[in-house]
Amino acid sequence: MPNPNLPSSAHASSPPSAPAVPATPVGQQTTTSSGSVRLANAKRGEVYWVDIPKKHTVGSEQYKRRPFLIVSNNSIHYLKIVIGVPLSLQTQKTNRQFRIRVAANEIIMDQGSTLTAGERIALTEQVRCLSILRLEPDRQAKLTDTAISAVEAGLGFVMDIG
Amino acid sequence: MALAEKSLDSARERIHIRRPDVVFVRKPQAKVLPRGLASIVLTALRESDILVKQLIAATNKKDFEALRTKIFRDYVNLSFIIGNSFSVAAEEKPQLRQLVTKEAFKLVEEILHKEGIPRLGCDVIREANFCLDTLRRAHRLIVKIHAYGKAPEGTRERDRELSSLFTRTALWSQLHLDCIRVIVTAARNPRVEPDVLEDIMNGARLSVMAYSYARQGLELRKAQDTYLVESVPLDAEDEELLEESYSDYVESESINAEP
Numbered sequence: 001m002p003n004p005n006l007p008s009s010a011h012a013s014s015p016p017s018a019p020a021v022p023a024t025p026v027g028q029q030t031t032t033s034s035g036s037v038r039l040a041n042a043k044r045g046e047v048y049w050v051d052i053p054k055k056h057t058v059g060s061e062q063y064k065r066r067p068f069l070i071v072s073n074n075s076i077h078y079l080k081i082v083i084g085v086p087l088s089l090q091t092q093k094t095n096r097q098f099r100i101r102v103a104a105n106e107i108i109m110d111q112g113s114t115l116t117a118g119e120r121i122a123l124t125e126q127v128r129c130l131s132i133l134r135l136e137p138d139r140q141a142k143l144t145d146t147a148i149s150a151v152e153a154g155l156g157f158v159m160d161i162g
Numbered sequence: 163m164a165l166a167e168k169s170l171d172s173a174r175e176r177i178h179i180r181r182p183d184v185v186f187v188r189k190p191q192a193k194v195l196p197r198g199l200a201s202i203v204l205t206a207l208r209e210s211d212i213l214v215k216q217l218i219a220a221t222n223k224k225d226f227e228a229l230r231t232k233i234f235r236d237y238v239n240l241s242f243i244i245g246n247s248f249s250v251a252a253e254e255k256p257q258l259r260q261l262v263t264k265e266a267f268k269l270v271e272e273i274l275h276k277e278g279i280p281r282l283g284c285d286v287i288r289e290a291n292f293c294l295d296t297l298r299r300a301h302r303l304i305v306k307i308h309a310y311g312k313a314p315e316g317t318r319e320r321d322r323e324l325s326s327l328f329t330r331t332a333l334w335s336q337l338h339l340d341c342i343r344v345i346v347t348a349a350r351n352p353r354v355e356p357d358v359l360e361d362i363m364n365g366a367r368l369s370v371m372a373y374s375y376a377r378q379g380l381e382l383r384k385a386q387d388t389y390l391v392e393s394v395p396l397d398a399e400d401e402e403l404l405e406e407s408y409s410d411y412v413e414s415e416s417i418n419a420e421p
Contacts (some may be wrong), residue, residue, distance in 0.1 A: 079396070080404055097292040100370060145381070149374035153296045156373075162299050 040135035042070045042082050045148040047107070047115065049136040050084065062086050062126045067115055067140060069122060071148070071155060080132050085151060087120040098124050098154040106147035113140045124154035185245045186301060186336060188269050191262035199247045206240045206247075213237055214340045223357040230337075230365075237337050260305050267298045270343055277346040282359075289363055290342050297335055297369035300328070303376035310383035317382045324379045332372040338365030 040048055051065040068084035076082075091101060100122040109115060143151070156162035192203040213233045220226035252258045271294060278287040313321035341362045345354055354362075396404065 079400060096367075097289055145378050146371075146374050149377035149381075150370050152377060153299065153370045153373035156299050157292055157295055162302065 037133065038137045039080070039132050040137045040139070042077060042132060042135055042139075043074050044070055044072060045143050045145070046070050046139050047087065047141040047143065048084075048139060049114070050086075050130060050134050051136070052134065061128075062123070067120075068130065068135070069143060069148075069151060071127065071151065077132075082130050082132060082135070083127060084130050085127050085155070086123050088123055089116060089118065089120060091119050091121050098157045100124060100151045100154040102143065102147050102151070106144045108142045108144065110139050110141055112138070115140045122151045122154060124151060124158045127155060127158065185241075185248045185259055186263050186270075186297070187244060187248070187266045190269065191266050194258065194262060195247060195251050199251055203244050203247050206243045210237060210240045210340070211344065213240075214337070214344045217337075218341050218345055218352060218354060218358070218362075220355075220358055222355060223361055226358045226361055234334075234337065238333055241333055241336070263298075263301050267294065267301075270294060270339070273343055273347060278342070281346045281351060282342070286342075286359070286363065290339065290366060293335060293363075293366040293369045294339055296373050297332065297339070300332060300369060300373040300376045303373070303380050304328070307376065307379050307383065310380070313379070313382045321379060321382055324375045324382075328372055328375040328379065331368045331375060335366050335369040335372055338362050338368075342366065 042048060047067050047069050049065055050068040052061075052063045054063045057063040066086045066088075068086050070082045070084050072081075072083035087102065102120045102122055104117060104119050107115075107117075107120065109117060152162075187203070187207075189204060189207055192200045192207065194200075195203060213236055217226065217229055217233060220229055248259050248262065271291065274287055274290055274294065278290065282290075312318070345352055
């Protein structure tokens, strides 16, 4: 018997069906035993601010408040997690390889965005899983399809997939 | 990425093709073809190497770029001759193109690893390896695109555009990877000016764009199933994990902190 809580795509033999019970929609206010929070409605190709405290990291892992590009498939976001890649302003970073340059005109800034405009480097080696709680709720920008697919090229190399 | 694309545009090459017909092969792969076709491919590869040797002999960036603009059309035509020869043979053996491409990438990768580091150093070869690997992934996407077949109605114009962009960028990257291959395998170690080498590396980097266009072409063919992104109820374990993450996070940090 297939688990009804898994996405329908996980069951090769069963036809896709819409879920019967609505879950807490991402992008809305949700209440937990720890308080009330507004969640980001993150989708693949979008950019959000993410704050990662230093004490949550070790070694060369990135920390501080940084813009992250969401690279995960939208179909996993119901789990309230996303997979993101930090976007750096330091475009002169050496050792480019899998670090993908994203031209300024490939970044479509949202109104009221607090991102600094300009070219960015997607640090694909720093890809990580993020709870949507780590994402600040307001979207900052969106990348063009060309740019997101280019970042995917770097991710494919880093993870040796594809 | 942007710089390399500008260089490509400045070459003012406009390739009009009906579908991606790029195949990455070297001499050993030509031998799997019937004698007549193999002879055509070997001649085209030889001519192509002559063009590449002329190109790497450029003594400065300006000459390199001028020469590249001049030879690129010939390089493209030779590549189409090679691609078409394999297409003819692939009518009998559908997996042929995929197999020879796979072997050719492996061969070039081995050449870079074995000969490349002493000639060009680790950094250049690492970068070249990334470009080669990305081009290989782009070609794998083309196999998937062919398996899906035609793009749906309403997306065909975009598909043609992506196909043309893929061909341009894949061949541009291949030309520059060929430059690196010829440099590392030359009998006499050719002197390559640093600014020329920089241009070569930027050109090879267009494999990223080739991947991007191929990926978008594949995306056009995939069904956009909305049921996959609708909310799905969480099971007990998911709920527990989520609840734990809320507690841990709220206790330790202020959520959505301003800078």
